[in-house]
Amino acid sequence: MEELRNAIINVLRKVRAHRNLYVRNEEAVKQHLIGEIFQALGWDWNNPEEVRPEERTEDGRADYSLILDGGVFAYVEAKNMGVNILKRDEPLRQLARYCFNSGVRYGILTNGTVWIAVKAFEEGSRLWDRVLVAVNVEEEPLERAVLKLSLLSKARIRDIERLSSLLKALELSFEGLRREGYSEKTLVEYLTSREGSTTVPVTELRGDESPKAAYVYDNGWKLLPLPEKSIKGVLLAVLLYIEKKSSGYQREEIRKAYEHIRTLKLDPKTALEVLRKLEEEEKLRIAVEL
Incomplete structure (x- = not known):
C-alpha cells in the first residue's frame, strides 16, 4: 500500500x-x-x-x-x-x-x-x-x-461489504477493550504477536542469547533479515533497516557504521549496549525471537 x-x-x-x-x-x-x-x-x-x-x-x-x-x-x-x-x-x-x-x-x-x-x-x-x-x-x-x-x-x-464489516468489528472490539483498561500498546502487540514464538524486547536481553530472528516495530512488527544469528547480527540488521529509512548524509554515516561493525569481532554485550542506544535515539522498538 x-x-x-x-x-x-x-x-x-x-x-x-x-x-x-x-x-x-x-x-x-x-x-x-x-x-x-x-x-x-x-x-x-x-x-x-x-x-x-x-x-x-x-x-x-x-x-x-x-x-x-x-x-x-x-x-x-x-x-x-x-x-x-x-x-x-x-x-x-x-x-x-x-x-x-x-x-x-x-x-x-x-x-x-x-x-x-x-x-x-x-x-x-x-x-x-x-x-x-x-x-x-x-x-x-x-x-x-x-x-x-x-x-x-x-x-x-x-x-x-465483507471487509468493511470486519474493519468495523475490529474498531469496536479495540475501543471496547481500551475502555476496559487495556492499553493500546498491549492490544497492538497481542494482535501482531506470532503464535509459537518467544519474542523478547532488546531491553530484556542479557547478551548471551542466540537470536533466531529480529523484528522492528513499524506500523506492525516487521521481520529483519539476520546476516548472522547473534546479537551482532541483530545490530547489523537494525542498522540496515535505519539506513533504508534515512537519506543524504545520515544514510552515508549509517552505511559507514554498518561496514565498520561488520568487520569487528564485537562482544555480544557491547553489541547489545549499542542496540539499546540505537533504540532510544531512533525511537525504535526492537525485539528478537529466541
Whole structure:
C-alpha cells in the first residue's frame, strides 16, 4: 500500500498549497486529487474499460463509473472541497439515486480529501446506515486513512461489504477493550504477536542469547533479515533497516557504521549496549525471537 500512502501525502501537499483552488473548482479536484488516488488504488484512470467519465443515468450524469467484468460496479460523484459531504445529505442522496435507478449497487462520493463509499440500496435501511467507508485524509492518521481507502482498490472493492464489516468489528472490539483498561500498546502487540514464538524486547536481553530472528516495530512488527544469528547480527540488521529509512548524509554515516561493525569481532554485550542506544535515539522498538 506504499503507492496509496504516497498518493495521499501528495494530495495533502497539493491541498495545503492550493486550497482556495480546490474549494471552488470541482474540475481541479477531479484532475489533481481524485485521479491520483484512484491510480494508486490500482484503477487505470485513462482506460475506458475501467473508468468512464460522465456516465449517463436516468437522473443525470455520474462523474465517473468504475467498470469490472464489463459492467458498472460503482458510480463516483465528485464535489469541490467547499462542499461538506459528511454533513450535507443531498450529494450522497444524489449519488444513491444514480445508483438505484441504474441498478448499480455501490457509490463513491468524494471532494478529494473526504471519501464516502455507500451501498446504494437495501430494503428497510436508511442511507447513512449503508455507508461502508468514510475517511477524511486531512483529519485521520495516515495509516488509518490508507487502510480504509484500500477497500476501494480494484483488487479489494468486490469484497468491500465483507471487509468493511470486519474493519468495523475490529474498531469496536479495540475501543471496547481500551475502555476496559487495556492499553493500546498491549492490544497492538497481542494482535501482531506470532503464535509459537518467544519474542523478547532488546531491553530484556542479557547478551548471551542466540537470536533466531529480529523484528522492528513499524506500523506492525516487521521481520529483519539476520546476516548472522547473534546479537551482532541483530545490530547489523537494525542498522540496515535505519539506513533504508534515512537519506543524504545520515544514510552515508549509517552505511559507514554498518561496514565498520561488520568487520569487528564485537562482544555480544557491547553489541547489545549499542542496540539499546540505537533504540532510544531512533525511537525504535526492537525485539528478537529466541
